[in-house]
Amino acid sequence: MATRIHNFSISLDGFGSGEPQSFETPFGHAGQRLHAWMMATRMWDPVHGSAGMDDAFAQQHDPGIGAEIMGAHKFGPPGWQDDPDWRGWWGEEPPFRTPVFVLTHHAREPLAVGATTFHFLTATPQEALRLATEAAGGQDVRIGGGATVVRDFVAAGLVDHIHLVQVPIVLGRGTQLWDGLEGLEASYDVEVTASPSGVTHLVFSRKPSVTS
Ligand SMILES: NC(=O)c1ccc[n+]([C@@H]2O[C@H](COP(=O)([O-])OP(=O)(O)OC[C@H]3O[C@@H](n4cnc5c(N)ncnc54)[C@H](OP(=O)(O)O)[C@@H]3O)[C@@H](O)[C@H]2O)c1
Numbered sequence: 001m002a003t004r005i006h007n008f009s010i011s012l013d014g015f016g017s018g019e020p021q022s023f024e025t026p027f028g029h030a031g032q033r034l035h036a037w038m039m040a041t042r043m044w045d046p047v048h049g050s051a052g053m054d055d056a057f058a059q060q061h062d063p064g065i066g067a068e069i070m071g072a073h074k075f076g077p078p079g080w081q082d083d084p085d086w087r088g089w090w091g092e093e094p095p096f097r098t099p100v101f102v103l104t105h106h107a108r109e110p111l112a113v114g115a116t117t118f119h120f121l122t123a124t125p126q127e128a129l130r131l132a133t134e135a136a137g138g139q140d141v142r143i144g145g146g147a148t149v150v151r152d153f154v155a156a157g158l159v160d161h162i163h164l165v166q167v168p169i170v171l172g173r174g175t176q177l178w179d180g181l182e183g184l185e186a187s188y189d190v191e192v193t194a195s196p197s198g199v200t201h202l203v204f205s206r207k208p209s210v211t212s
Pocket of ligand 1: 008010015018021026027072073105106121122123124145148175
């Protein structure tokens with residue numbers, strides 16, 4: 001069983017989100033620019049999307065995944081914790097269709113929405129991963145973001161496979177992915193593939209000799 005990150009988009013200067021985050025602008029001043037590449041793929045849009053390299057990477061997001069861990073700021077805009085009716089961004093059939101563990105300092109009862117159950121917890125990355133691995137039923141666990149949670153799990157040495165998508169924009173501000181990850185490349189084999197769409201796919205595969 002592995003711990004994986006897929007389709008995590010960053011700007012050239014390493015931001016996984018702009019600012020400020022709000023209900024109207026979930027990605028802050030980044031708008032949709034970090035994810036435009038994915039919305040142009042067949043995975044996102046089966047009718048009009050492209051089936052090229054970006055789609056091949058994007059399609060890796062779901063197969064073999066039995067649970068996701070995400071941060072509180074991915075689950076909702078600032079203040080969602082005070083709204084007992086908030087059920088996430090994804091409507092009545094969220095795309096996860098697995099248990100999802102939402103890391104938050106404002107725990108609440110589990111919430112079933114469609115085929116997804118959200119569990120809210122305060123825990124160390126190690127403890128959260130242990131619970132998610134149990135829930136994943138022998139499949140892999142995806143770390144779903146945002147940048148804060150990705151950074152924490154990578155810094156803790158818990159992630160086996162990291163797929164980042166570098167988008168050619170400079171955000172200048174937002175949530176930084178790379179802070180505290182100096183020298184990360186020493187623990188991973190790194191492959192970089194430029195897509196004709198203009199984005200760059202970076203794949204970090206943990207070296208077999210490095211254990212968490
Ligand atoms: N670029 C991408 O591909 C991508 C992917 C996913 C999401 N996003 C975007 O990224 C943004 C969110 O990222 P972010 O870095 O701001 O925040 P985040 O990683 O989603 O969440 C961070 C927050 O989660 C809670 N948290 C984290 N670790 C915890 C722990 N161990 N125990 C308890 N609570 C914990 C804390 O919130 P509290 O203290 O408030 O509880 C913390 O401030 C959103 O705009 C989202 O849409 C981008």
